[in-house]
Amino acid sequence: MRGATLRDVALLAGVSARTVSNVVNGYAPVTERTRLKVERAIAELDYRPNVLARNLANGRSGQIAVVVPYLDTPYFAELLQAIIPRAREHGYNVLVDQTDGDPEHERELVRRGARGVLFDGMILSPLGLAQEDLSDCDPTLPLVVLGERTSDGTFDHVGIDDVQASREATRHLIDLGRRRVAAVGDQPYPTGEAAQLRTRGYRLAHEDAGLPVDESLIVRTPRFNRADGSRAMTRLLDRPDPPDAAFCYSDLVALGALHTALDRGLRVPEDIALIGYDDIEEGRYSNPTISTVSPDKEAIATTAVDRLLRRMTGTTPLPGVEVRASHRLIPRQSTVGRPS
Amino acid sequence: MRGATLRDVALLAGVSARTVSNVVNGYAPVTERTRLKVERAIAELDYRPNVLARNLANGRSGQIAVVVPYLDTPYFAELLQAIIPRAREHGYNVLVDQTDGDPEHERELVRRGARGVLFDGMILSPLGLAQEDLSDCDPTLPLVVLGERTSDGTFDHVGIDDVQASREATRHLIDLGRRRVAAVGDQPYPTGEAAQLRTRGYRLAHEDAGLPVDESLIVRTPRFNRADGSRAMTRLLDRPDPPDAAFCYSDLVALGALHTALDRGLRVPEDIALIGYDDIEEGRYSNPTISTVSPDKEAIATTAVDRLLRRMTGTTPLPGVEVRASHRLIPRQSTVGRPS
DNA sequence: TTGAAAGCGCTAACAC
DNA sequence: GTGTTAGCGCTTTCAA
Numbered sequence: 209m210r211g212a213t214l215r216d217v218a219l220l221a222g223v224s225a226r227t228v229s230n231v232v233n234g235y236a237p238v239t240e241r242t243r244l245k246v247e248r249a250i251a252e253l254d255y256r257p258n259v260l261a262r263n264l265a266n267g268r269s270g271q272i273a274v275v276v277p278y279l280d281t282p283y284f285a286e287l288l289q290a291i292i293p294r295a296r297e298h299g300y301n302v303l304v305d306q307t308d309g310d311p312e313h314e315r316e317l318v319r320r321g322a323r324g325v326l327f328d329g330m331i332l333s334p335l336g337l338a339q340e341d342l343s344d345c346d347p348t349l350p351l352v353v354l355g356e357r358t359s360d361g362t363f364d365h366v367g368i369d370d371v372q373a374s375r376e377a378t379r380h381l382i383d384l385g386r387r388r389v390a391a392v393g394d395q396p397y398p399t400g401e402a403a404q405l406r407t408r409g410y411r412l413a414h415e416d417a418g419l420p421v422d423e424s425l426i427v428r429t430p431r432f433n434r435a436d437g438s439r440a441m442t443r444l445l446d447r448p449d450p451p452d453a454a455f456c457y458s459d460l461v462a463l464g465a466l467h468t469a470l471d472r473g474l475r476v477p478e479d480i481a482l483i484g485y486d487d488i489e490e491g492r493y494s495n496p497t498i499s500t501v502s503p504d505k506e507a508i509a510t511t512a513v514d515r516l517l518r519r520m521t522g523t524t525p526l527p528g529v530e531v532r533a534s535h536r537l538i539p540r541q542s543t544v545g546r547p548s
Numbered sequence: 549m550r551g552a553t554l555r556d557v558a559l560l561a562g563v564s565a566r567t568v569s570n571v572v573n574g575y576a577p578v579t580e581r582t583r584l585k586v587e588r589a590i591a592e593l594d595y596r597p598n599v600l601a602r603n604l605a606n607g608r609s610g611q612i613a614v615v616v617p618y619l620d621t622p623y624f625a626e627l628l629q630a631i632i633p634r635a636r637e638h639g640y641n642v643l644v645d646q647t648d649g650d651p652e653h654e655r656e657l658v659r660r661g662a663r664g665v666l667f668d669g670m671i672l673s674p675l676g677l678a679q680e681d682l683s684d685c686d687p688t689l690p691l692v693v694l695g696e697r698t699s700d701g702t703f704d705h706v707g708i709d710d711v712q713a714s715r716e717a718t719r720h721l722i723d724l725g726r727r728r729v730a731a732v733g734d735q736p737y738p739t740g741e742a743a744q745l746r747t748r749g750y751r752l753a754h755e756d757a758g759l760p761v762d763e764s765l766i767v768r769t770p771r772f773n774r775a776d777g778s779r780a781m782t783r784l785l786d787r788p789d790p791p792d793a794a795f796c797y798s799d800l801v802a803l804g805a806l807h808t809a810l811d812r813g814l815r816v817p818e819d820i821a822l823i824g825y826d827d828i829e830e831g832r833y834s835n836p837t838i839s840t841v842s843p844d845k846e847a848i849a850t851t852a853v854d855r856l857l858r859r860m861t862g863t864t865p866l867p868g869v870e871v872r873a874s875h876r877l878i879p880r881q882s883t884v885g886r887p888s
Numbered sequence: 889t890t891g892a893a894a895g896c897g898c899t900a901a902c903a904c
Numbered sequence: 905g906t907g908t909t910a911g912c913g914c915t916t917t918c919a920a
Binding site: 230265 | 889
């Protein structure tokens, strides 16, 4: 038995479909009496509007897609956690897609656009996407990109000031007297824009302090996860002249590095100080706790959803804007040590 | 400019809508020549089928909802990470919903059913849902519930054998010579079914070993997160007779407990051994690493999706089945110590 | 304030 | 193998 339709309700209530629709959507004013009749019929038939039909008639799905590289990366999970309620507040459901860092998958999503898929707009946190890939995306797709990027002005960007944040993080280590500060996470290729911004901040901090940069202390990682951090730290510690501090491009990298450093019998921060990036909860419970750059995730989520809504509802195409959310440095045990 | 429609393509190609539809969906056999004509028209008009319309005509959305309490809980994130590719393989998109542990939200989802929403089936990992809540859910909603539960036979359950797994975890601690083993995470109320199964396993392990259970060592936590684990450990350590081991009902609880234990200057596992549950990646990188019960997440994801598909496509209502995925105990440093 | 009816764009039963 | 056409269930313009 299929569910009751609008028509069934109308018949039972002795009114037209139009009226039922009005009652359901609270649109046009309806007589109190009529409303009651209709509501009774709805209750009796256990009527629930068919969203599929409504979508077709409206030409919109009421869904937004949030696309992240990996769902099990805490930073993205925490971000999603913040985005979903914001979207729901505005009556949107969230379709979560993970690309597994597959550039092709990302590319296809932006190229295909919203037409042909089940969402009205998209918030994308790109990983393997170079700037140029974003340029040839369907311009009719309302799109907000997370993370700082050099924009081409067709869509919005929301992120923090990566260069400045990285500069502060590195400076924090230098201020503590460290002189051999490693940078862990560089990605000197087209899809590694975010990483490159952090490397730039790292360099600037050295300039600020009048210190030379030991290029060999800038190490690459293919991704920003624990295993990468662990491997990078192993390589660094195997050197004859290991670093006395490391600015890691994500908290996961820092946690992987921490794991390996402790495993090697080093003391953190005495022998090597570590600072991460993202402020995921895990870093507040590790031993030692991880110093980090904390982006304002709530602000990022709120802004991203707001911008997207504006793009979806707006009739005229908006110019792309760059929004910078705030961030702050949070020193914890991995740099300043434990209170004694 | 709205996108081209099927009709536009048909007109341009000089065929009927029916034929275009056939070409697009690869249904009925189409002459090579006709296909080419149609494909050319499609390319020229940059035609993309309108999913909304297709959904209405088909009566299905091609989406399944996966509902978890918290997205930023690593266990759920990892599970989702496994579920999404499985769903996609079968042509389904995944709509992720987080309930924030709000029982009302969960209840409404199951009661409302698939009619009136944008998904064809649902995989639910309930938190604040008592057994009875599931009983009065819309029977037309294809539903698979994650986590072990006493089923009422109307839908499928996929989980591991919690009692047995907990028994093994506790036994592991007892085998190591611990005699004051705490259980951290009990929830002795209707919505705490999962927790209660673990407590049962904990008791059984004591019975097996002929040991008495010190009821005061069974401590409750409202949720299974780091903060709860930390608080619980604080309480346990404040006792005059603290435990020498703890079976934690999740890895997060164990990690929170670990944090506090180390903070207090205890040695783990020498002074207190800890074992968790879920085998999240974080536990493989903590210091010390966390022993745990590892559920076969891939199997859970695959089974859940398979069962759901069967329910969605099947015409006759299937009886609910209980599926037990496998699990194994993984001893790590938090119980057996570091290799010296 | 309410009714009648024309779509929204696609699918598929039914003819040819 | 291809065309015709009637829905899918809701929204909404236009009249009344």
